[in-house]
Amino acid sequence: MAQTSAAFRRNMRGFDGCISLSEIISALSYALDLTEGAVHGHALRSCLLGMRIAEEVKLPSDQTSSLYFALLLKDIGCSRSASRMSQILAGDDRAARAAVNFEDWSRPHKPSLSTLKLLWSQVLPDAGRVVRAARSFKNGITRYQSFERLSPRYDRGASILNELGMGPIAAEAVRSVDERWDGSGYPDSLKGEQIPLLARICAIAQHLDLVSAAAGAQSAIDTLEERSGTWFDPQLVRIAGSLHRRGALWNNCSPADAEQDTRQAVLDLDSGKRHQLESSQIDRICEAFADVVDAKSHFTFRHSQGVADAAFGIAQAMGLAADRAQLVRRAALLHDIGKLGVANAILDKKSQLSAEEWKAVYEHPRITRRILERVAPFREMAVIAGEHHEKLDGSGYPDHLKGPDLSVESRIVAVADVYAALSEDRPYRAGIELDETLSIMSKLIPVQLDADCFEALVSVVSSRREIASVHAPQVANATLGYPFKNRGFKDTAFESAL
Incomplete structure (x- = not known):
């Protein structure tokens, strides 16, 4: 039987309760992985990957903490769009969102075979072929694009970071994490260096973890390089590739790695861990x-x-x-x-x-x-x-x-x-x-x-x-x-x- 709260109360007496912001956020980031349908520990691994890229970029120290928490909290606004996703698909919103992260929705009139397969697998999965085909036609691929464009998740995510006192730089990184280098992203169709640097790093870190968890590290690098100049900042892609070839990118960043090791590596990166919370x-x-x-x-x-x-x-x-x-x-x-x-x-x-x-x-x-x-x-x-x-x-x-x-x-x-x-x-x-x-x-x-x-x-x-x-x-x-x-x-x- 699980230990009861009565027993915990006895065992916790004398605990001083000191706790850092990174300890709480790194733990609660697992809840955000659930929302995204991501592999367990996604936010932590994204944080490690993004911070390693930032070190190579020589990100100014006053922005390092902002990036750290932006990487951990980049998905905090996603629950706001879960109900809408479910209504469109009439299926599992978490599975669909996880799959959507791999697809290119910037060309709605030229869908890839994998995009069409995604639509077919996620739209009314328990219904018959005729019903599923009708719903797919009704929704259309552009519905996915408009869903993401109209979703308030971006503003909500930024708002929550501001409420938590993370600052405008971290908030804007979370708001712009789905922008694309060629201007085909969301929510503002920003292009190139109009996209905040922290958001560009977050986007690459997110992609690397999602793809590597599904298909391996080399596949993650290959697809990153394929989308260099379209989805991703070419300079950051080169840096990620260099780290990969030097064996300096993936330590503690595999789903097979011990969870406590990955989280400890994240906690060790926090320059503000000495600040205890009120x-x-x-x-x-x-x-x-x-x-x-x-x-x-x-x-x-x-x-x-x-x-x-x-x-x-x-x-x-x-x-x-x-x-x-x-x-x-x-x-x-x-x-x-x-x-x-x-x-x-x-x-x-x-x-x-x-x-x-x-x-x-x-x-x-x-x-x-x-x-x-x-x-x-x-x-x-x-x-x-x-x-x-x-x-x-x-x-x-x-x-x-x-x-x-x-x-x-x-x-x-x-x-x-x-x-x-x-x-x-x-x-x-x-x-x-x-x-x-x-x-x-x-x-x-x-x-x-x-x-x-x-x-x-x-x-x-x-x-x-x-x-x-x-x-x-x-x-x-x-x-x-x-x-x-x-x-x-x-x-x-x-x-x-x-």
Whole structure:
């Protein structure tokens, strides 16, 4: 059985919690790999490759840190376009995005054979030939191009880097990572040296890792050189080729290399690792990645923030110490980060999920834990976040833990998650009015959900509703940020599981 958060709390006593920005970002970059459908560790390997090229370029020292974090966070805006990709393809958005990275979409009227194969494999993969052909024709290759061009992922990625305090140079590198040397890229069709140097380095590093992971290092270099002057800066291509021939490019950059070695190599490159984060900075990072998760589907808009607000209120009402309440809030913010590994075709599905689709859903709390526990001071948080679907009677998932295995912090997040999920619109039903939400939850007490946590939730909700009724009677049912509407509800058992 996995070690419970109660055990972790005992084991973590005395831990001073010192942590650097690179330690958190390098760990959470694994979540971004899930969004992109990339091979595990893609962001870390891209970082090593890009920093080695930058060293050869003799990148000014004041830009080195910007490049470092741009390489780790270059995909942070991608979840924003996942739902749109799923709608176009009606297939696995992550698999499609991973494949799209290998194709040249700058010539939509002259598609290559591999491009046509990609369209055929990703558009309605479970449908018959006639239906798939019709959808492919309807979408057209130009839909892929317009999808990327119209997607807000670029601006969103840059915005998040600014929110994290990474600075305008790093933000602009992330925004321009898909620009092409010949002007055929996105989002602004910049050409040549109009493209920021850091973005050009990021583009080459990204390409090298994606292709080498699929077809080997030599293939990555070959395709890089083939696209020199079209996709990529010729001078940077020559530098990458020179590093390759000298055997100075690929160390710790193979998916077969030990994960801890690759990550340690990345951490060793961080010139700012001596700067320890303040508590407010850690909160800001958690909030930023919560936004990344929630952006994946319009049905989960602000879900993580809503769970965090509810969980923090419950923790305070139950008298938890300030540091424990803060821990609960952070765990709640990041509880669904594992959902970045679940296809939008599943998350946005309006009909009943298949057995295979349920398997993917059941796995997301475990993925959440694996991502968060990569950061030593986050290990207790990882357990709490990974237990948000566990129930007191053992009917939850993924480990079917029971009451004695679950700490009060885990119980709080579980109650907050059910409360938020019932209140929100979902693909298969509308959000539920507040009073009905609490009524449904009361039937789960004390068999599945903790009675004390639920009682604290009711007190918080009641208090906030009273405040709302005084200041704005018309929104008295809008508690904890949710628009409680008087709509029907179809399946309480299904919703309580989610």
